[in-house]
Structures are given as C-alpha cells and as structure tokens.
Amino acid sequence: MLRVERRPQPSRFWTWLTPPLAVAITMIAGGALFAALGENPVAAIRTIFWEPLFGEFAFYYRPQMLMKGAPLILIAVGLSLGFRAGIWNIGAEGQYIIGALTGAGVGLAFYPLDAWYIFPLMVVAGALGGWAWAMIPALLKIRFGTNEILVSLMLVYVAEQLLAQMSLGLLKNPDGFGFPGSRNLQDYAAAHNAEIIAGTGMHWGVVAALGAVIAAHVLLQRHILGFRVRLTGQAPRAARFAGVSPARLVLFCLGTAGALAGMAGMFEVSGPSGQVSIDFNVGYGFTAIIVAFLGRLNPLGILLAGLLMALTYIGGEIAQSDLGLPAAAIQVFQGMLLFFLLAVDLLTNYRLRLRTPEVAP
Amino acid sequence: MNLGHIDPALLLAALLVAATPILLAAIGELVVERAGVLNLGVEGMMITGAICGFAAAVETGSPGLGFLAAAGGGAVLALLFAGLTQFALANQVASGLALTLFGLGLSSLLGQGYVGIKPPPTPHLDLGPLGDLPFFGTVLFSHDIVVYLGLALVVAVWAGLKYTRSGRILRAVGENHDAAHALGYKVVRVRILAILFGGACAGLGGAYVSLVRVPQWTEGMTAGAGWIALALVVFASWRAGRVVLGAWLFGGVSVLQLNLQAAGVAIPVEYLSMSPYLITILVLVIMSANRSRAPGSLGRVFHASG
Numbered sequence: 001m002l003r004v005e006r007r008p009q010p011s012r013f014w015t016w017l018t019p020p021l022a023v024a025i026t027m028i029a030g031g032a033l034f035a036a037l038g039e040n041p042v043a044a045i046r047t048i049f050w051e052p053l054f055g056e057f058a059f060y061y062r063p064q065m066l067m068k069g070a071p072l073i074l075i076a077v078g079l080s081l082g083f084r085a086g087i088w089n090i091g092a093e094g095q096y097i098i099g100a101l102t103g104a105g106v107g108l109a110f111y112p113l114d115a116w117y118i119f120p121l122m123v124v125a126g127a128l129g130g131w132a133w134a135m136i137p138a139l140l141k142i143r144f145g146t147n148e149i150l151v152s153l154m155l156v157y158v159a160e161q162l163l164a165q166m167s168l169g170l171l172k173n174p175d176g177f178g179f180p181g182s183r184n185l186q187d188y189a190a191a192h193n194a195e196i197i198a199g200t201g202m203h204w205g206v207v208a209a210l211g212a213v214i215a216a217h218v219l220l221q222r223h224i225l226g227f228r229v230r231l232t233g234q235a236p237r238a239a240r241f242a243g244v245s246p247a248r249l250v251l252f253c254l255g256t257a258g259a260l261a262g263m264a265g266m267f268e269v270s271g272p273s274g275q276v277s278i279d280f281n282v283g284y285g286f287t288a289i290i291v292a293f294l295g296r297l298n299p300l301g302i303l304l305a306g307l308l309m310a311l312t313y314i315g316g317e318i319a320q321s322d323l324g325l326p327a328a329a330i331q332v333f334q335g336m337l338l339f340f341l342l343a344v345d346l347l348t349n350y351r352l353r354l355r356t357p358e359v360a361p
Numbered sequence: 362m363n364l365g366h367i368d369p370a371l372l373l374a375a376l377l378v379a380a381t382p383i384l385l386a387a388i389g390e391l392v393v394e395r396a397g398v399l400n401l402g403v404e405g406m407m408i409t410g411a412i413c414g415f416a417a418a419v420e421t422g423s424p425g426l427g428f429l430a431a432a433g434g435g436a437v438l439a440l441l442f443a444g445l446t447q448f449a450l451a452n453q454v455a456s457g458l459a460l461t462l463f464g465l466g467l468s469s470l471l472g473q474g475y476v477g478i479k480p481p482p483t484p485h486l487d488l489g490p491l492g493d494l495p496f497f498g499t500v501l502f503s504h505d506i507v508v509y510l511g512l513a514l515v516v517a518v519w520a521g522l523k524y525t526r527s528g529r530i531l532r533a534v535g536e537n538h539d540a541a542h543a544l545g546y547k548v549v550r551v552r553i554l555a556i557l558f559g560g561a562c563a564g565l566g567g568a569y570v571s572l573v574r575v576p577q578w579t580e581g582m583t584a585g586a587g588w589i590a591l592a593l594v595v596f597a598s599w600r601a602g603r604v605v606l607g608a609w610l611f612g613g614v615s616v617l618q619l620n621l622q623a624a625g626v627a628i629p630v631e632y633l634s635m636s637p638y639l640i641t642i643l644v645l646v647i648m649s650a651n652r653s654r655a656p657g658s659l660g661r662v663f664h665a666s667g
Contacts (some may be wrong), residue, residue, distance in 0.1 A: 154639075158639060291461065
C-alpha cells in the first residue's frame with residue numbers, strides 16, 4: 001500500500017523535473033490517442049515535435065514558432081504573477097481581444113496618415129485596452145468581493161460579442177465590398193507590426209515577450225513587489241501582517257496581466273493576423289493558462305513552455321495537413337498536458353512511501 | 362419591430378426550457394461545493410455530456426439512452442477531476458480549468474462526424490387534461506420529462522441535504538473536513554461521490570442543450586452555460602431552492618433577448634447576446650456582499666496526515 005506523506009519543503013529536484021516528466025507522459029498518452037484515431041503514433045508524435053524544428057521545411061516553421069510563442073509567453077507571464085498570489089484571472093482571452101480592438105482602432109483612426117508615432121501609440125492603446133478590461137474584475141473584487149474567476153471569464157464572452165460587432169460595424173473596412181472585417185493593417189505600413197529582420201519571425205511582439213520575461217524575473221527575484229506577490233501566495237495571513245495591501249496586489253496583478261494580454265492582442269492584429277475579424281481570437285488566452293503552469297509560474301520556465309506549446313500548435317497544423325489528424329486532437333493533447341502536470345506535481349509537495357506494518361510499542 | 366408578436370405563455374414555457382440546462386448543472390455543482398470541493402470544470406463536463414448524449418441518441422435512436430450516456434460521460438470526466446484533486450492533491454482551481462480545456466477539446470474530437478445531423482426528438486410528456494388548461498397548460502404541462510426531472514432533482518437535493526443522514530455527513534465534510542475526519546467520516550469517499558454526482562448532472566444539462574434546446578451539435582455549443590451555472594451557485598448562496606430562482610432568471614433573460622432579436626429591436630444582435638453574461642456579472646456583484654454562507658472547507662486540499 002502506498003502512503004502519501006507531506007514534504008516539509010517542496011522538493012527542488014521535482015519542481016524542475018515534473019514539467020519534462022508530464023510532457024513525456026503526455027507524448028505516450030497522446031500517442032495512444034493518435035493510435036486510437038488510426039494513425040501511426042510514432043509518426044504522429046514525430047510530425048508534431050520533430051518536423052517543425054528539423055524537418056524538410058523547418059526554415060518555414062521555425063519563424064512561426066516565435067510568432068505563435070510570443071503571444072502565449074506575453075499572456076502567461078502576466079497570468080503567472082496573479083496565479084502566484086492566488087488571484088485567478090482566467091479571462092485573458094477577453095483582454096487579448098479588447099487590446100486588439102483598441103490597438104487596431106487607434107491605428108485605423110490615423111489611416112492613411114504615415115507617421116512614425118502611430119505604431120507606438122497603438123501599442124500603448126492595446127495595453128490600456130487590456131488593462132481597462134482587467135480592471136473590471138479587479139475593481140469588483142476589491143470593492144464588492146466578487147469572484148474574479150467568474151467575472152473575468154464572463155467578460156470573455158462579452159468581448160467576443162464586441163469583436164463581432166466591431167468587425168461588422170465600427171471597424172469594418174469601408175472599401176471591403178461589405179465583407180465583415182477591418183482594413184488589413186499589413187497593407188498600412190505605419191501600423192504594420194512587421195518582422196524586424198525579414199524571415200526570422202522576429203516582430204515587436206517577440207521583443208515585448210522577451211522583455212516581459214526579463215522584467216518579471218527581475219521583479220520576482222529582486223523587487224519588494226515581487227516578494228509580496230510570492231509571500232501572498234504562500235502565506236496570505238503572514239503577508240497581511242507584513243503590511244501587504246491585498247487590494248493593491250489585486251490591482252497590480254490583474255492590471256499587469258490585462259495590459260500584457262492586450263499588448264499581445266495588438267501585436268497579433270497588426271502583425272500575423274492583420275485585421276480585426278469575427279474569428280480573430282484562437283484561444284491563446286486559454287492556452288496561456290497551460291503555459292503558465294507548465295512553466296511553473298516562473299518567467300524563464302514560461303519562456304520554454306511557451307515555445308513548446310507553440311511547437312504543438314505548428315506540429316498540430318502539419319499533422320492536420322499531412323496525416324489528416326483532426327484539429328481537435330491537438331486541443332485534447334494540450335489539455336492532457338495540463339492534467340498530467342497537475343497529477344505528477346504530487347511528487348513536488350508530497351513523498352510516496354511504501355506502507356510498513358506498524359507495530360504497537 | 363413588433364413586440365406584440367411575443368406571446369407571454371410561450372415565453373414562459375421557453376423560459377422553463379432555457380433554464381433547465383443551467384439548473385441541472387448548478388444543482389450538481391451545489392452538491393459538490395457543499396462537500397467542500399470547487400469544481401470549475403462544469404463547462405467541460407457539460408460540453409462532454411452534450412456530445413456523448415447527442416452521439417448516443419443518434420446511434421441508438423433513443424433520446425433516453427442519450428441522456429443516460431450524457432450523465433455517464435459527465436461522470437467519467439468528473440472522475441478525472443476527482444483523481445487529480447482527491448488523490449494527487451492538486452489545486453482545485455487549476456484542475457477545474459484543466460477539465461474545461463480538456464473537455465472542450467475532447468468534445469470537438471468526438472463530435473467530428475455529428476455536425477449537421479438532427480437528433481431523434483425528445484417526446485413531450487402527455488399529461489392528459491392538464492396540458493389542455495388555458496395558459497398554464499402551455500407554460501407548465503407541455504414539457505419533456507427532463508424539465509420535471511430537473512425540478513424534482515432540486516427538491517431531492519434540498520430534502521437530502523437537510524433531512525437525511527448522508528446529507529448531514531456531506532455538509533459536515535464541506536464545512537470542516539478535519540473535524541469530519543476526526544469523527545470517522547470518509548472525507549475522500551464522500552467527496553468523490555459528490556464530484557461524480559456533479560459530473561452526471563452537468564452531463565445531463567449539456568445533453569439537454571444538444572438534444573432539446575438547440576437541437577444540433579456544434580463545437581463549443583454550451584457557450585459558457587457551465588460558467589453561468591457556477592455563478593448560479595454563488596447567487597443561490599449554496600441553497601437548493603434559490604438555484605431554481607436563479608436558473609429561471611437566467612432562462613428568462615436569454616429567452617427574452619432571443620425574442621427581442623427575433624422581433625427586430627433596433628439594438629445590434631451582439632449587444633443583446635451579451636446580456637446573459639452581463640446580468641451574471643451584475644448578479645454576482647449583488648450577491649457577493651454576503652459570502653458568509655460559503656462552505657467552510659470550500660476549495661481547500663484535504664490530507665489526512667494534517
């Protein structure tokens with residue numbers, strides 16, 4: 001009989017080993033899933049994890065990894081601050097949409113002016129949009145004690161409706177022959193989030209994501225605010241005695257996450273996606289939750305986890321076109337990853353022991 | 362725009378139908394939360410139930426078997442959550458989110474071959490002369506059996522929690538798991554059973570969406586109903602009777618906005634479609650002033666070693 005025993009301290013060894021272990025288990029379980037769908041499991045796993053990096057067309061897929069990884073990392077870094085402090089913002093998808101709307105809105109308002117300051121203004125507008133959307137659950141939480149999980153999530157659905165309305169109404173391309181969707185920002189140089197070095201996938205969103213990782217790392221390791229975030233997560237009562245204001249922490253964590261998600265949306269709409277359209281959002285805000293946990297809520301871990309998750313997105317697309325694997329299979333795969341991660345996390349905080357028969361003294 | 366075409370009797374009848382999925386999911390989640398477990402995976406279990414029920418009903422031609430399969434599918438998914446939170450002692454918020462993400466993916470994978478098919482119709486219960494009553498016949502006595510099952514379940518949960526021994530044990534486990542453990546109650550076993558019950562209820566609610574309310578299968582068709590059900594439990598202050606009121610309120614809002622869309626009110630459709638979510642936020646704000654009724658051990662990990 002196995003016995004579970006609490007560790008006095010979380011194991012450092014397992015803290016770093018559980019994510020790779022979870023990935024390995026997910027590959028096995030995912031292989032079984034692909035086999036059940038009638039695919040060769042080894043070929044499918046190879047297509048997802050090997051082809052984009054070292055396959056024949058890797059020169060095309062490698063830049064894609066940066067493009068898909070950047071929004072995931074940017075959002076996940078913001079979410080991880082709140083998750084550490086026990087503040088659960090799960091509405092990043094909504095903040096991402098609003099950031100894209102405000103960012104693109106500012107850009108389109110200047111059309112067709114050509115000026116250097118348009119793009120920076122769009123970045124600020126995107127961040128502000130996401131921040132403002134995240135302030136709704138934050139203010140409701142500190143003023144009325146409303147559950148931020150449910151409010152932030154409800155606002156995702158509201159944001160999706162708003163996106164539909166904007167792409168059919170206010171932001172619709174006046175020269176678009178009545179089709180829904182805004183002007184394509186890729187054709188508007190002053191507002192285009194173009195690649196900094198052509199062919200590398202390196203756009204301003206990637207720069208922002210790397211900046212966010214470094215800033216969050218410094219914040220958590222060196223700054224009093226980061227210390228307070230960590231303290232509140234580990235010992236809320238102690239944090240209050242130490243003078244940490246819970247309200248200010250809520251504002252900071254939700255606000256930062258919202259601003260980063262909004263920026264991610266803005267970089268996406270002005271770059272890879274190009275236009276505001278009804279199906280603009282593809283669930284990065286939700287996948288970023290997996291990324292944050294897979295990266296152990298640690299900025300550097302999130303960087304690696306974001307790239308890995310981007311790999312599964314791209315590999316999934318290749319498997320879709322080459323092997324005819326359904327798109328939903330990769331979604332299941334990503335969901336499984338979070339499951340296994342949470343399950344093997346038991347080893348970090350607890351020790352498994354074989355039960356020895358107890359003898360009465 | 363023509364509001365005169367909205368028939369109040371049909372509106373109220375539609376309200377009962379619209380309220381049923383969230384009512385079922387919410388009453389299940391209420392039991393889970395009274396046992397001290399916060400399962401945020403309701404949306405995932407609902408959508409899984411929706412496709413399991415739809416597929417089973419289409420394959421067998423029997424909506425009854427469909428609903429059974431839906432309850433089973435929801436419970437199986439809930440079992441994953443139970444394993445994570447009760448044995449692997451994982452964080453309940455994260456596990457619930459994982460369940461929802463996984464359920465959304467799984468359902469669209471399972472639903473590949475079922476897009477655009479019509480399910481076998483769920484028959485309306487023939488209540489004889491009651492159904493011919495003016496107004497009340499249409500509003501109350503013209504529904505399928507699941508509508509009544511949902512209401513009966515609420516009464517059963519209310520009575521079960523209040524008057525039966527097992528109901529009291531469940532509440533004890535939810536209020537203070539350490540004390541319940543010290544008294545010799547099997548905390549983990551009680552919680553697993555509650556989680557399974559919650560999963561089955563959510564599955565039923567999901568199948569009601571895909572088999573009766575819509576009736577069709579489309580990806581992500583529950584569209585946040587599971588999250589609204591979670592909000593409903595807070596709204597109800599963890600009391601069974603109030604869940605009905607809340608479900609009717611949300612059913613009413615969603616039916617009313619659909620009718621306003623159909624009547625061609627001069628508000629863009631998207632703004633009307635937002636209303637159920639905005640009302641949910643509003644209600645949460647009003648109700649969250651009083652959190653004192655939340656079960657004491659809600660969301661906390663139980664480990665027998667203390």
